[in-house]
Amino acid sequence: MLSKITVVGAGNVGATTAQRLAEKSLARTVVLVDVIEGVPQGKGLDQWESAPIEGFDTRVIGANDYGPAAGSEAFVVTAGIARKPGMSRDDLVRTNADIVKQVSQQIKQASPNAIVIVVSNPLDVMCWVTKQVTGFPRERVFGMAGVLDTARYRSFLAEALDVSVDDIQAMVLGGHGDTMVPLVSYTTVSGIPVTQLLDKAKLDKIVDRTRNGGAEIVAFLKTGSAYYAPSAAAVQMVESIALDKKRVLPCAAWLEGEYGLSGIYCGVPCKLGRKGLEQILQVELSADEKAALAKSANAVKETMAAVKL
């Protein structure tokens, strides 16, 4: 168990993340910070009042400043505005960059040794903003996207094959956008290559649905975007850190030559433990997958160019 985790942004993703962290007892204290007066305090208190029923002792505290966040070992950054119908992730870039810049300055002051998991979109670019502003090493600034994209891919495959989600092993790499790269060649069902169980047309459809997974939810909700699966994904990353599980999860990591890419955040397989991002694993990719990853990286670079730090 960590001593303190702070979730910045008490909206849909942030509040659900705080609740999941508390229910899993991953920290002694969970702090929710938001700019809206009363909202983090109200949601934090409401969650704490569920403790006797759910059986956790994690104190959930809400605040509009970073005083209570001081000394946090980990931050989950969800501050920003959510995507609206018809809006691409990249449309969000300038507004959210300003918000994340301001949040990063506060994190650096409140907890200079913290690990920061970025969730705000456009994800890969917000990770870069956080790294630049905090000056933290790449081991302590990385992003959540691949765990969510992979969960969506796995859920669609489990549905198509009518098997347990537990038996679908898969990984989605690349940027968090329409150019993400589901690795079909590494997708197995209890070790059986998925290509032996589903024909190409069906697999292509599932890959396509995965790429548009966020937009599918936005189209249903009309206002706001997904938060149950995104918060579960962020919490899985925190859990691997808090419990030093050393899970291998796809995370947006700052690349320094891995996969032939540098100077960008991109989704790659990472080992997460108590020190944060402890290792980037390099796997062999097919020519098609390599090309898709390069295309995805280019899309991230183009969005980075829109932000002035």
Ligand SMILES: NC(=O)c1ccc[n+]([C@@H]2O[C@H](COP(=O)([O-])OP(=O)(O)OC[C@H]3O[C@@H](n4cnc5c(N)ncnc54)[C@H](O)[C@@H]3O)[C@@H](O)[C@H]2O)c1
């Ligand atoms: N990486 C992913 O896979 C993924 C998945 C889902 C959502 N997201 C992103 O996460 C972010 C949050 O989504 P949401 O659905 O919770 O949105 P939301 O609108 O429900 O919540 C965002 C919250 O951030 C707060 N906020 C704004 N500026 C702030 C600041 N300077 N400091 C602290 N809080 C601030 C707002 O008041 C609001 O409560 C969005 O950018 C969304 O696109 C990313």
